[in-house]
Amino acid sequence: MARIAVVAGDGIGPEVVAQARKVIDAVLPGVDATEYDLGAARWHRTGEVLPDSVLTELAGHDAILLGAVGDPTVPPGVLERGLLLKLRFAFDQYVNLRPSRLWPGVPGPLASVKPGEVDLVVVREGTEGLYAGAGGALHRGTPAEVATEESLNTRHGVERVIRDAFARATRRERRKVTLVHKTNVLTHAGSLWARAFEAVAAEHPDVATEYQHVDAAAMFLVTQPQRYDVVVTDNLFGDILTDIAAAVTGGIGLAASGSINPEGAYPSMFEPVHGSAPDIAGRGVADPVAAVLSAALLLDQLGHADAAARVTAAVGVELAGRTPGAALRTEEVGDRLAGYATA
Amino acid sequence: MARIAVVAGDGIGPEVVAQARKVIDAVLPGVDATEYDLGAARWHRTGEVLPDSVLTELAGHDAILLGAVGDPTVPPGVLERGLLLKLRFAFDQYVNLRPSRLWPGVPGPLASVKPGEVDLVVVREGTEGLYAGAGGALHRGTPAEVATEESLNTRHGVERVIRDAFARATRRERRKVTLVHKTNVLTHAGSLWARAFEAVAAEHPDVATEYQHVDAAAMFLVTQPQRYDVVVTDNLFGDILTDIAAAVTGGIGLAASGSINPEGAYPSMFEPVHGSAPDIAGRGVADPVAAVLSAALLLDQLGHADAAARVTAAVGVELAGRTPGAALRTEEVGDRLAGYATA
Ligand SMILES: CC(C)[C@H](C(=O)O)[C@@H](O)C(=O)O
Ligand SMILES: CC(C)[C@H](C(=O)O)[C@@H](O)C(=O)O
Helix, strand or coil, X not given: CCEEEEEEECCCHHHHHHHHHHHHHHHCCCCEEEECCCCHHHHHHHCCCCCHHHHHHHHCCCEEEEEECCCCCCCCCHHXXXXXXXXXXXXXXXXXXXXXXXXXXXXXXXXXCCCCCCEEEEEEECCCEEEEEEEEEECCCCCCCEEEEEEEEEHXXXXXXXXXXXXXXXXXXCCEEEEEECCCCCHHHHHHHHHHHHHHHHCCCXXXXXXXXXXXXXXXXXXXXXXXCEEEECHHHHHHHHHHHHHHCCCHHHCEEXXXXXXXXXXXXXXXXXXXXXXCCCCCCCCCHHHHHHHHHHHHHCCCHHHHHHHHHHHHHHHHCCCCCCCCCHHHHHHHHHHHHHC | CCEEEEEEECCCHHHHHHHHHHHHHHHCCXXXXXXXXXXXXXXXXXXXXXXXXXXXXXXXXXXXXEEECCCCXXXXXXXXXXXXXXXXXXXXXXXXXXXXXXXXXXXXXXXXXXXXXXXXXXXXXXXXXEEEEEEEEECCCCCCCEEEEEEEEEHHHHHHHHHHHHHHHHCCCCCEEEEEECCCCCHHHHHHHXXXXXXXXXXXXXXXXXXXXXXXXXXXXXXXXXXXCEEEECHHHHHHHHHHHHHHCCCHHHCEEEEECCCCCCCEEEEECCCCCCCCCCCXXXXXXXXXXXXXXXXXXXXXXXXXXXXXXXXXXXXXXXXXXXXXXXXXXXXXXXXXXXX
């Protein structure tokens, strides 16, 4: 039976994670879940972000389900570098998976896009690029200060995530992969990405391919999101593009993500894209859909494609039945989703 | 009298630049314009991108008006690095100015945003960051390949563009500046930007300020573009955000830009954000509005605020009178704009 580590975290994290666990328990009874106390609250209390002993314990699980960590009083970078990115790098979670669908029933912001028309997934590289932490500063705090950030890209790291994107495309209906980069300016990294993409594409004659500069892709995600199927891109571009994709499909309140080590050598981690939302925490009004969709990605990654599909379908029923603007109760949504998923 | 260098360029470049010149001549008769043949066509013919002698000649002008350069057969980077970026760096054009307005009469893609509600300007840094060309590759073409791109940021470069953004904000109604960066991941450069921003903000107690991570800003540009007044950000983030801003205000077909050296030590350059659009080139159907709005930025930079305002107002009349989807003729639009601007 699957062993899951649960990091409920801060703010609305515990509220939405409780619903995700409820739904997992409904479709796959007997999952063994262990809670870990990490995030802003622990940092405030103990000064600890991610003790080595906890990292070792987490490594012994099949997957991690995370709610949200952070609050506005934690300095920028502490939890990001010390916890979220640390886990992505330590567990070699090189596929950062972010699906975006415009669900029937969800009012998207775009006038010309109809529900059901957008169904894309961004495969964002998770262990390289500008997220490598390579950078520094000289003469800090003086008029002579210089600060650098370095994007590191390896053929190893680039090729494996592109392979994953093509593998996902072959399992989808449209079978199309769009590479997004900025080859006309970032010529060294861009050339590496473009050549690796071409090589993997040559092995998949059944998959259609295209290339777009990141600025053009950002624009087309707004004007024609329907055109995308699978998008593969680097760590920072993926960070930006997935928030645009979330925005055009109803907001980050519905966006799920997985930080995946496809080989299963390390646990993968699944979390809603939204944050801890301290402004609405504790009131039982947070939408748990993004957490529940993240749980579906978790189930799929652990080989329970059937259970995953039932959870995803349950979300479809829930969203189709919503009245735009109507209030929701976190627990009630969780109960309904568990019900739909097992009906 | 102002001396302008004109680089009409490729594709629709010459067609739209002809209209921009027509409008300039109408509002400011007697401008001295010299044409320079640069772009894909010249490169194909001679292998030259930007000869040193031409760079020296360009330096002797008050401003440069550029149409568009490039065609799909030029390898990525050749004209970007060799011409556009070369000019931005050689002429120290550190303010890359990109206004976005949702003009009455223009159908924007967002259901909830009404014409007139969006009026923002992105002040993008133009001479640093990932555009510095600092990067390289080892073991190219082998499985061991590594490629790097380095973002270089100096207090000098960051502070001066932030100062420009605040100066622009004080001349606008809402007086608000949003800093966009990714301080939680790019901690070195992020910290430099954040500290420089705070220092300049302290000198402008009358200007409201906010900070957003680039992923959040990309999202809010789609869901709430009305919230922005002046946005200041680094070179690459600015590249992406300005295309989103263009998309939500009717497309890059209407987007103008200026690469500005505010001190006037070197010529500033003005160009539409759109490309050379080879698919519609030569047919007289390209919309010259972005080129004409770029000409208005040029006039403003050269101290002809009044002429600039008349051109901008003319665009407002033109766009308000359009029927969405109706065909247009480049020349006729230019004639109308020249007429409105001098009426
Ligand atoms: C919190 C931050 C480190 C993170 C990222 O930049 O990857 C977040 O924005 C995300 O997209 O998961
Ligand atoms: C053509 C390219 C070098 C350029 C950039 O990236 O700055 C373009 O996208 C722009 O925004 O002006």
